[in-house]
Amino acid sequence: MSLTVDTAAAPAAGEAILRRQRTRESAARTYARSFPIVPVRANGMTVEGADGRRYLDCLAGAGTLALGHNHPVVLEAIRRTLDSGAPLHLLDLATAEKDDFTTTLLASLPAAVADRSRVHFCGPAGTDAVEAALKLMQTATGRRGALAFTGAYHGMTAGALAVTGNVGVKAPLPSGGEVTRLPYPHAYRCPFGVGAKGAELSATYVERLLDDPSGGVVPPAAMILEVVQGEGGVVPAPDGWLREMRRITAERGIPLIVDEVQSGVGRTGAMWAVEHSGIVPDAMVLSKAIGGSLPLAVVVYREEYDGWRPGAHAGTFRGNTLAMAAGAATLRYVAANGLAERAALLGTRIIDRLNGLKERLPVIGDVRGRGLMLGVELVDPSGEPDSCGAHPADPQLAVRVRAACLQRGLIVELGGRHDAVLRLLPPLTITDEQVEAVLDRLADAIEASA
Numbered sequence: 001m002s003l004t005v006d007t008a009a010a011p012a013a014g015e016a017i018l019r020r021q022r023t024r025e026s027a028a029r030t031y032a033r034s035f036p037i038v039p040v041r042a043n044g045m046t047v048e049g050a051d052g053r054r055y056l057d058c059l060a061g062a063g064t065l066a067l068g069h070n071h072p073v074v075l076e077a078i079r080r081t082l083d084s085g086a087p088l089h090l091l092d093l094a095t096a097e098k099d100d101f102t103t104t105l106l107a108s109l110p111a112a113v114a115d116r117s118r119v120h121f122c123g124p125a126g127t128d129a130v131e132a133a134l135k136l137m138q139t140a141t142g143r144r145g146a147l148a149f150t151g152a153y154h155g156m157t158a159g160a161l162a163v164t165g166n167v168g169v170k171a172p173l174p175s176g177g178e179v180t181r182l183p184y185p186h187a188y189r190c191p192f193g194v195g196a197k198g199a200e201l202s203a204t205y206v207e208r209l210l211d212d213p214s215g216g217v218v219p220p221a222a223m224i225l226e227v228v229q230g231e232g233g234v235v236p237a238p239d240g241w242l243r244e245m246r247r248i249t250a251e252r253g254i255p256l257i258v259d260e261v262q263s264g265v266g267r268t269g270a271m272w273a274v275e276h277s278g279i280v281p282d283a284m285v286l287s288k289a290i291g292g293s294l295p296l297a298v299v300v301y302r303e304e305y306d307g308w309r310p311g312a313h314a315g316t317f318r319g320n321t322l323a324m325a326a327g328a329a330t331l332r333y334v335a336a337n338g339l340a341e342r343a344a345l346l347g348t349r350i351i352d353r354l355n356g357l358k359e360r361l362p363v364i365g366d367v368r369g370r371g372l373m374l375g376v377e378l379v380d381p382s383g384e385p386d387s388c389g390a391h392p393a394d395p396q397l398a399v400r401v402r403a404a405c406l407q408r409g410l411i412v413e414l415g416g417r418h419d420a421v422l423r424l425l426p427p428l429t430i431t432d433e434q435v436e437a438v439l440d441r442l443a444d445a446i447e448a449s450a
Helices: 010-024 072-084 096-108 126-141 158-162 195-211 239-251 321-336 339-360 395-407 432-449
Strands: 039-043 046-049 054-057 117-121 146-149 179-182 222-225 256-259 283-286 298-302 364-370 373-378 413-415 421-424
Touching (some): 072 321, 096 321, 126 158, 195 239, 222 239, 339 432
Parallel strands (some): 146 222
Antiparallel strands (some): 046 054, 373 421
16 A cells, blocks of 8 residues: 655644644744744755745754755764664763764864863753863862853853853843853954954953952853854954963963854864864863764863762763764764865855845845854944944844745844844855855845845
């Protein structure tokens, strides 16, 4: 007996699923509000909904899908592992799959980072790895406070939320610890009102604050930062500023944690975003793409900080065998096929094209990013510009553009201080033709919405 699919009934079934989601899932759901579609198939960069429409996915699991949806290399690794009979869940016991993943991960890191390092497998989300890194440094230093930056996003659990900058998600909750908030350099919306020169002022401010006996900052357990702020609006830190943060922390015995949850695995045009500046952090927090589309999170840190007692940071789902197999396959594929280098080239091409669009569309205030981690900030050109010439952000326009993109078969999400930044996080496997299609649809959506 053959099975047939009633394609005419598929859209109705999709609508029923969306109705049940709205009535059964929590009010905290996010992406489902922005994209009221029911994906039924996905391949590479293309997602097909229950209504039969196809979309180019420039969200890619918030940067998780380095190789896009259902890449053959990832599927083969998963099938091979399933067919082998390997245990899928073993807490933190040693397995061949974990050994292979750890070896591949360390080989992918800069030698100065991987040398004499330790890897801690965390719960399967980046926020748990941030918690682990903070606890690790608190244990090692005997201190409790932390240094974090404006615009930062590190996760939604208590410790990670404490070092996150977004007030909207922090305000309803009690404090997660003593955190000193420092100014992150942002040339377009400079905290000092001086544009690109703000990076130098930021470094000077940080150093003098830490050395001021009346500055109110007790010796912290760590500084944590993102090389490129993602949720904060796709803001790349200048390489020179990062080197200054490394110098300042090293000279004062403050461990430096770099959060590469979203910027890792080739996303910014290097395998790891720290490679652009050459800094060597004391710990790196890794998740998203390292699992090859499946949940996985780790902290890689210098062995001298390995002062934990057994069980000091545990979690039931530390041993995701399928994610380790898929992650190792992804890391090898990205390296073998030069996808980080291609991301750098495509990023430059896309930024050039978007800057050309910016010249004729005044609602585009700024285009920024690195590699295939890109942002377009939308503004109200009739509003009063600030001291750096930046017009007020226009989040209402951004919402309209996002909806117009979806109507045109393009999935893009928003971010930034005012949710007015269109974020582009396509798979690293995006083709030249898909790049042009994304840019054409995005341009048309902005023009139609402005």
